[in-house]
Amino acid sequence: MADSKRSQGRLSSFRESVKKITQRLSDGDVDAVQKKDEHSREVEKLQIQIETMQDELRQLYQSRSQLDQAHKQNEKLTATLQEAKAQIQALRAEVEKLTAPPNTYAIFSSMNDDSTANIYVSGRKMKVSLHPSIKPQELRKGQEVILNEAFNVIESRGFDGQGEVVRLKDLLEGNRALVTLHFDEEKVTELAEPLASQRLSVGDHLLYDARSGYVVEKLPKSEAEELVLEEVPDVDYEHIGGLAKEIEQVRDAVELPFLYPDLFAEHKLSPPKGVLLYGPPGCGKTLIAKAVANSIAKKLGHLAGKEMRSFFLHVKGPELLNKYVGESERQVREVFKKAKERAAEGHPVIVFFDEMDALFRTRGTGISSDIESTIVPQFLSEIDGVERLRNVIVIGASNRQDLIDPAVLRAGRLDVKIKISRPDMNAAREIFSKYLATELPYADEEVTRHAGDRRAMVDRFIQSTVEGMYATSEENKFLEVTYANGEKEILYFKDFASGALIEGIVSRAKKYAIKRAIANEGKGLRSEDLMRAVRDEFKEHEDLPNTTNPDDWAKIAGKKG
Template sequence: PPSAYGVVVGKNDDGTVDVLTSGRKMRVNLHPDIDVDTLARGAEVVLNESFNVVTARSPEGAGDVVSIKEVLDDGVRAIVVGRTDEEIVCELADSLRGVHLRSGDTVRLDPRSHLLLEKLPRPEIEDLLLEEVPDISYSDIGGLDSQIEQIADAVELPFLYQDLFAEHALPAPKGILLYGPPGCGKTLIAKAVANSLAKKVASKTGDEKGRSYFINIKGPELLNKYVGETERQIRLVFQRAREKSEEGWPVIVFFDEMDSMFRTRGTGISSDMESTIVPQLLAEIDGVEGLRNVIVIGATNREDLIDPAILRPGRLDVKIKIERPTEAAARQIFARYLTTDIPIDADEVSSSGDPELAVSRMIDATVESMYRTDEENRFLEVTYANGDKEVLFYRDFSSGAMIENVVRRAKKLAIKRVIAGGSRGVRTQDLLDSIRQEFREHEDLPNTTNPDDWAKISGKKGERIVFIRTLVNEGRSSLGVAGGRAIERSATGQYL
């Protein structure tokens, strides 16, 4: 005859068990070979035609996913929130007794017995937490020594010398804003901070397991189409940060492209979600529940779009501008990517007498070519609202990312030359040709729809720009047109 399945929901002193089967709760006997103590609440059992337990099995692996709202004082029941936001009181299966459950945890629910069977990972938040901090050090960053010193003072000193800060009644900064043009090292600095802090904590405490935690939020990845969901995820991020900081180690919460989430309230066109997202962040940073050993770092290239309440002292206290690299900084950045570890052309080495000197000369020639303010390097003519005009050169748009790309292009040219049967190694001419290729690709990139907003993203501040004209020299124009290519005038409206 067929056998029925049931779920154990309770055990009794007389050796019987309570089983839920086919929607009915029944008190049944056990087969003599089954010890009642081996049956856990939530276990699945097989019943014979007399409704006696004849076989015990592990619980099913399927069920509903719900989140914990609150664990009740008795420790055996919890209030959970289901798919339609309904709240249910459920019992904990034996497998969850003694497991630390907190608000927001996701668990698996058996809808038949209303037993919570298993704690599930929270990918929406756990994926943001990098258990191993990024393997990037300050030495990997070139040309930003003063900015690195500023951020190290703001992040590392308050944690490493807590007693001195307490003695002077000086609270640690709660947040840092890194702002500046794209590709200049903002994200790189944040990663290096986490790595440096972890190493210094280990050295200071003498604990080889000393570490820091890095919660990385990539721009708008927390945004959600459902009302209130983004705010909930922000709460979960900071709840996780507080839990990790209770271990005694510093936690960095990094918001990349911060302007995408925390825009000035009231500036939205299609929605006003900023009106609730921004207050949620403000409440987390300096609300009733304080942040200890947690620091927020934001990176953006449109700091003018971020809500002013976030930027005030006491929230993002320290504001560090990451400038475009100067000539000296460009040399340092080139030196990070162009080293003697890669093949250098034999003629370059022989003419310099030493590989390191050859690389240094190649870098000098490349930087000098990039930063010249001659006719060949003229890029744009901008017209300001007051009628003034200014010529901008390619040097005004250089960045660490551009320099890295120039070196990559040069390496690719050297590889293609070897494949074609030519000489081995990178040459100065490869670098110079790569610069020209990079510049040519930039000629069509200025945003002509709204020149003023394009200028703000590019790091050009000051008087409003109303007109842009690219200056394409005759020798470099693929169309052979001299004198430049005018761009249509357009009214500067709301940035979309």
């Protein structure tokens, strides 16, 4: 660049010289002619110099272009070298990772006064140092940490989610717990820091880390606990219609021993261990059991002057059955163990086995399985153990009490047996009154017909509906059955009435009223809605009877046996 500027300067100076010579010639200098040849020669020399400098200038421009190209190429080479350097560094880091020694996981236990830490490594307790970046106050008991090859802590992690499932038996001082392992083996463990702040109850399932001896997590309910309903349902005796006599029997058998234990002890009368509610389906067996638990809690609270809580363990019988040997028996033990734990806390506990005949059939009657030969003895041993508890009673419900093993039904086990019969006309009227409240929307013409007396109108609705249901008319004939002994019997619609059936009739009538209101054909319930619902309900049941074995079917229906 500098050489180019110098060449241009020399060329400009030469041009100025030529210009001056030309001016001298034009002024008529006398010596011009003489010196003409000299000037001509000088001009030729200068022209040669001009050509030479122009060639040099072209070469300079060419050199400059080559220099620019070389500079760009140098930049590309520099970028390539930097990229290669980065790749080499990445490969070196990868090689270092692959050749680095493995790190060991451990469980943090506590800090020492000299800023060292106590950890558990594969069951061994060790005292190690911490990396300067690890803050001791951030480490929590039971937490995982990572060690280097010198067994010093270099990184903190979370809590391990794997281990054994154990059951809490008791809480001890110093954030310790007594737990039960497999085969009822007991072990004293420590509570991890997050678990120490949680509310734990006896019987809870915990996650146990055998490497460190810590329990680190509270687990969800077990299978058996999922099959039971702990909370007492909000069902009162007032919600049940047509079963006043049966309710009185249940209250005498279940409530009195809970409410007046001192009187029973004074008279040396042992309370019953269990109650069997049997009868046709849909007649209120489960509803009565729920109402008993609710009533006991309320009355105990009234006597004690404070709110009391009772537990209703609703066992869904068929769901306890399991194809694996011993599983059903284990779950029966789980249910009674849970009941004993709740009773030990001073709470009244009702264990309700629904569909009892599915679980505890007569031994030896199994066709494809002999599970009843082991599950029945398991239940008998558990219910015999209930005598040591004051606050547990077993209630069973069944449609086929004849299939239940006799050892279950004998005195001293299920002492009280109460039949829940199908509702008669009076009971049916009472059940209808539970579902047909006066505040429901009724058709204006119906209210007007009864002079605005809604109570009288509802009573008339119920009376006409019940009379239509229980009439032994030709249209109410349901079927004729012939039993094994040759006996024949005609069954009517009334022979299959139940609380569930009545609820279905009322629901069906309400649906008719709603559809009529949607179609703008009038709003509110009418008496013909109920009668239509009775007829439609009857038609739906016509094809249901199992005529291949009328004896068994009649027993389920509650008509025979």
